[in-house]
Amino acid sequence: MTVMQLDANALKNGPLWEHLVDTVAVLLQERPEAPLELFERLSHFVSDGKLVPLPKKGAKKDGDETHVAEESVNWAKNFINQVVPPKKEKKVNEDGEEEPEEEPEEEDKGMLPDILQEQETFRWCGVGLPETEAFRVMVALKRLLDGKPLASVRFWGKIFGLKKDYYICETEIDAERMPEGGDEGEAAEEEEEGGPKPTAIYDQLNTYKIKPPPVIKPEAKGSGTNKFVYFVATSDDLTQWTELPDLQPAWVLAARKINKFFTGDLEAPVTAHPPFPGVEKHYLRAQISRIMHTTVVAPRLIFSLTEAPEEEEEDEDGPKKPKLYTVNAWEEIPEIQPTEAPDPEDEEAAKFKVWTQGYKDDALMKLDNWVHLQPPLLQSQGRASLFKPEEEEAEGDGEEEEGEKPPPPPPEQINPRLSDLGHDSKLRFKCHSKSAHPVWAVKKAFHVSSSSTRVYAVSSLLWPGSHTYARCEDNKIGAQYANMYMGYGQKRDKAAQTFAPQMPTPPMQEYAMASEGILQVDATPDDEFEFAKPVVAPPPQEEAEEENEEEED
Numbered sequence: 001m002t003v004m005q006l007d008a009n010a011l012k013n014g015p016l017w018e019h020l021v022d023t024v025a026v027l028l029q030e031r032p033e034a035p036l037e038l039f040e041r042l043s044h045f046v047s048d049g050k051l052v053p054l055p056k057k058g059a060k061k062d063g064d065e066t067h068v069a070e071e072s073v074n075w076a077k078n079f080i081n082q083v084v085p086p087k088k089e090k091k092v093n094e095d096g097e098e099e100p101e102e103e104p105e106e107e108d109k110g111m112l113p114d115i116l117q118e119q120e121t122f123r124w125c126g127v128g129l130p131e132t133e134a135f136r137v138m139v140a141l142k143r144l145l146d147g148k149p150l151a152s153v154r155f156w157g158k159i160f161g162l163k164k165d166y167y168i169c170e171t172e173i174d175a176e177r178m179p180e181g182g183d184e185g186e187a188a189e190e191e192e193e194g195g196p197k198p199t200a201i202y203d204q205l206n207t208y209k210i211k212p213p214p215v216i217k218p219e220a221k222g223s224g225t226n227k228f229v230y231f232v233a234t235s236d237d238l239t240q241w242t243e244l245p246d247l248q249p250a251w252v253l254a255a256r257k258i259n260k261f262f263t264g265d266l267e268a269p270v271t272a273h274p275p276f277p278g279v280e281k282h283y284l285r286a287q288i289s290r291i292m293h294t295t296v297v298a299p300r301l302i303f304s305l306t307e308a309p310e311e312e313e314e315d316e317d318g319p320k321k322p323k324l325y326t327v328n329a330w331e332e333i334p335e336i337q338p339t340e341a342p343d344p345e346d347e348e349a350a351k352f353k354v355w356t357q358g359y360k361d362d363a364l365m366k367l368d369n370w371v372h373l374q375p376p377l378l379q380s381q382g383r384a385s386l387f388k389p390e391e392e393e394a395e396g397d398g399e400e401e402e403g404e405k406p407p408p409p410p411p412e413q414i415n416p417r418l419s420d421l422g423h424d425s426k427l428r429f430k431c432h433s434k435s436a437h438p439v440w441a442v443k444k445a446f447h448v449s450s451s452s453t454r455v456y457a458v459s460s461l462l463w464p465g466s467h468t469y470a471r472c473e474d475n476k477i478g479a480q481y482a483n484m485y486m487g488y489g490q491k492r493d494k495a496a497q498t499f500a501p502q503m504p505t506p507p508m509q510e511y512a513m514a515s516e517g518i519l520q521v522d523a524t525p526d527d528e529f530e531f532a533k534p535v536v537a538p539p540p541q542e543e544a545e546e547e548n549e550e551e552e553d
Contacts, residue, residue: 019043019046019047022046023039023042023043023046026042026045026046027039027042109145109146110145110150110151110152110153110171110172110174111151111152111153112138112141112142112145112152112153113154113155113482115134115137115138115141115155116131116134116135116138118155118482118484119131119134120134121455121469121471121482122457122467122469122482122484124445124446124455124469125443125445125455125457125467125469126457127457127459127467127484127486128484128486129158129486136238137155137167137238139238140167140233140238140239140241141153141155141169143239144169144171144231144241148171149173149174149177149178149179150171150172150173150174151171151172151173151174152171152172153169153170153171154169154170154171155167155168155169155170155484156168156169156170156230156288156292156484156485157465157466157484157485157486157487158485158486159262159284159287159485159487159488159489160262160487160488160489161261161262161263161264162261162262162263162264163263163264163265164234164235164236164263164264164265165234165235165264166232166233166234166235166262166264166284167232167233167234167235167238168230168231168232168288169230169231169232169241170228170229170230170292171228171229171230171231172227172228172229173222173229214389215389216249216250216381216382216383216387217249217387218246218247218248218249218383219247219383219384219385221246223333223385224333224383224384224385225247225252225289225293225377225383225384226246226247229243229244230243230244230285230288231243231244232244232266232281232284234264235264242266242281244281244284244285244288245281245282245285247285247286247289248282249381249382249383249387250277250382251276251277251278251282251283251285251286251382252286252289252290252377252382252383253381253382254274254275254276254277254286255276255283255286255287255290256290257274258270258272258273258274258276259490259491260272260283261488261489261490262280262283262284262488262489263280265280266279266280266281266284267279267280267281268280270282270283284489287489289377290377290463290491291463291466291485291489292374293374293375293376293377293384294374294376294377294460294462294463294466295460295462295463295466295468295483295485296372296373296374296468296483297370297371297372297373297421297458297468297483298370298371298373298468298470298481299355299359299364299369299370299371299470299478299479299481300354300355300368300369300370300371300418300420301339301352301354301355301478302338302339302355302478302479302481303336303337303338303339303371303373303418304336304337304338304339304418305334305335305336305417305418326413326414326415326416327413327414327415327416328386328411328412328413328414329378329385329386329411329412329414330375330385330386331385331386331388332385333375333384333385333417334417336373336417336418339352339355354369355477355478356477358472358473358474358475358476358477358478358479359454359456359470359472359479360474362444362454362456364442364456364458364470364472364479365442365444365456366422366442367420367421367422367438367440367442367458368420368421368422369420370420370421370440370442370458370468371418371419371420371421372415372417372418372419372421373418375414375417376414376415378412378414379412380409380412386412421439421440421458424439424440425439426438426439427439427461427462427492437461438461439460439461439462440458440459440460440461441458441459441461442456442457442458442459443456443457443459444456444457445457445469452473452474452475453471453472453473454471454472454473455469455470455471455472456469456470456472457469457470458470461492462491462492463485463487463491463492464487464492465485465486465487465488465489466483466484466485466487467483467484467485467486468481468482468483468484469481469482
């Protein structure tokens with residue numbers, strides 16, 4: 001019996017129809033560029049039960065060529081190297097026999113949070129990485145933690161670039177596991193202290209009694225802006241992590257004056273005006289510090305200061321001075337520590353009531369219950385702590401030359417440590433009808449009445465892309481929180497002043513409105529005729545005088 005003699009039901013129930021359906025399904029799923037040429041080959045693959053390889057030139061979806069398939073293949077090639085531990089070298093004795101393997105001692109590795117759980121909670125709030133991308137980031141960070149002497153690793157965020165994106169992680173170095181070696185930074189600082197010396201008599205005479213401005217030194221490693229070490233990887237290969245250099249104050253001061261998107265190349269030049277003293281990796285490091293010291297927040301009362309700044313008081317008999325919200329910049333930044341659960345019988349424990357109850361009654365919907373964790377960067381120095389240059393002693397014959405010294409700059413006022421978000425300065429737009437806008441936006445994730453978990457998120461409008469969530473549970477103290485940045489690494493105020501449309505001018509008045517309306521009677525045809533008849537001009541006076549003279553004659 002031939003195929004033409006079969007009816008439709010017998011044809012669909014046969015094995016040939018099932019094979020064609022499976023082959024066409026593979027074609028629709030893979031979407032190769034030349035399906036007719038590959039049909040026979042795919043038919044053999046389907047019949048033999050083998051997997052169909054991905055096309056070399058990438059996948060095609062809805063007529064649009066993308067490089068998603070190539071990125072997936074490249075990442076899959078490196079996935080085995082990430083998950084599988086490296087092979088151990090076999091030791092051989094002098095006799096040529098293999099030595100028995102010794103059980104390695106368990107090494108205390110650094111702390112890595114559950115990135116999948118964090119990103120899932122961020123997705124509840126409308127932000128966060130997709131599940132597949134979050135898994136790739138977790139595997140890459142696990143690999144970084146295994147290969148570097150790190151005490152902790154945290155996924156800081158993702159910055160979008162024009163060509164490639166940056167994945168950034170924040171780490172702390174484990175001093176105990178750090179290999180011994182000389183500090184190259186100290187030698188570089190000693191060279192900078194001397195400064196350039198005059199080589200000619202003209203230069204020496206002209207530089208006499210002229211002191212160059214003091215060079216603002218960077219903060220020590222492990223403190224201030226250099227407390228954390230940052231590693232960055234690009235979107236094309238998450239297995240290659242590059243350590244960013246320590247922050248220099250000059251990078252922060254220059255980054256505040258420019259507005260430039262990232263390209264995805266760490267060695268790309270930063271062409272801007274005024275010029276930036278470095279390449280893109282230095283610009284990236286400066287933007288990371290600016291974002292971190294402005295937008296890293298946490299729920300109130302989770303942390304407290306170990307050494308709070310002392311308040312100035314008057315005499316014992318006199319009243320105390322009012323506490324100012326702004327304080328002078330710290331020379332040494334006070335540390336913060338977790339708050340311990342207070343004694344319920346203590347009278348001072350009333351201020352910790354919100355924390356002990358797990359922030360009930362939507363307490364985290366108020367900005368006053370969120371605080372900054374990092375100190376702000378100084379506008380004049382680009383550091384988190386105040387830098388005081390050492391005064392050089394006058395060199396000469398023992399006599400100091402008297403001269404007018406410039407007055408010292410006024411002390412810069414900053415917000416105190418752990419200040420709440422309600423006191424942050426507002427966003428102001430020249431062309432907007434509203435004079436001031438809040439810098440932060442708070443929202444609550446979808447909550448079911450039967451659920452005991454509540455999630456709140458606070459987002460920065462000054463640095464779009466910076467988000468923090470707090471996860472609270474009933475009958476539990478405090479809250480779990482996490483920070484993340486996902487954006488272009490640009491500040492809001494510069495872009496807003498450029499792209500905010502100008503408001504239209506108020507309409508002009510067509511005529512002056514009378515206080516009371518005046519009614520007028522319509523003109524009759526006779527009135528119109530009298531108004532419209534021509535007016536005869538009187539004769540000139542000279543002609544009238546000549547006529548009078550002729551009459552007298």
